[in-house]
Amino acid sequence: MSDLLISLLIGGAIVIAGVYAFNVWQERQYRRRSEQAFAHERKDILLHPEAAQAENPTEHRVEPSLQPDATPCPAPTDDGLASSPAIDAAVDYVVEIRLLAPASGTELRLELESLVVSWRKPVLTEGYDTERGVWRPAGDEAFQQFRFAVQMSNRAGCIDRTQLATFLKLATNWSEQHQGSLIAGEIADTHVRAVELDRFCADVDIAFGVNVVAATGSSFAGTRIRALAEASGLTLESDGAFHAHGDRGETRFTLTHHEPAPFAADQMKAMSTGGVTFLLDVPRVDGAPGVFDTMIDMAKNFSTALNGVLVDDNRAALSDAAIAGIRHQLAGIVAKMEAGQITAGGSRALRLFS
Secondary structure, three states: OOHHHHHHHHHHHHHHHHHHHHHHHHHHHHHHHHHHHOOOOOOOOOOOHHHHHHOOHHHOOOOOOOOOOOOOOOOEOOOOOEOOOOOOOOOEEEEEEEEEEEEEOHHHHHHHHHHOHHHOOOEEEEEEEOOOOEEEEOOOOEEEEEEEEEEOEEOOEEOOHHHHHHHHHHHHHHHHHOOOEEEEOOHHHHHHHHHHHHHHHHHHOOEEEEEEEOOOOOOEEHHHHHHHHHHOOOEEOOOOOEEEEOOOOOEEEEEEEOOOOOOOHHHOOOOEEOEEEEEEEHHHOOOHHHHHHHHHHHHHHHHHHHOOEEEOOOOOEOOHHHHHHHHHHHHHHHHHHHHOOOOOOOHHHHHHOO
């Protein structure tokens, strides 16, 4: 074996040993920072709300509690709705990061938002306002404490373990780059909660509809439908449905085309149809039983004015007894949501059923 070959082998061995040593050192540094971040055992705030009060007051922690539609920030506006969604530990997977010095979280926020586009799950970012003592939505401002959250479930489905792990990894990398400490729930436990939440939502995700159909061989003129809808206070919107709005501008129920094609303002004069459908999206409506009564009254008025028939989805005539049965089912769903601390039409429900 030549001297050159021996020298190359020795040099290669030194390089490999150096890389190995560096990796060991880096792993120890990461473990040490993780142990510091999780040094104190913490109770699950959702199961033990009192644990939030046991935190060190010098850390300025404000944790969400599992109360109906609890939204620690921002404060509700005059219309009773939050100006933007607040992080909710019952709905979101939350990663909290504490930095040694204030910094902007914009870089991580944009990275996380880009990550979840295909998941169709919103990302929320909050910073801790030390002057006001509250968490609030974080724009480009610098904060020393951040919360980054991704919603665990909505009508697009339930977040999976891989997605949770990827979300956490990005947040962890950013925290390390800024010499921060990170607190987050275990992936396995979080996924169990997400599945349970998604299953509950699926059980109560019900829309009740009633139809007004024309007698056999006849149809309703589009101009007549539009005139009745507008006289009833309904507004034709870009989704091709007439909307009944509440005092805050929220949709209470809709009037849609009974056929697949949506209503279009520029086609109403020329169109005719065999029926229309009144639809109430239960989880998204506050006071759904009362709204259902209003919707039924309007449907009956349409039926009379159009000389049509009020029927269910099987085209069976709807008697007062059948309508009462539907209302009873609807009230049961609303009660079940209340028991699950998701108020129909509340901020939590509007996020989950979107």
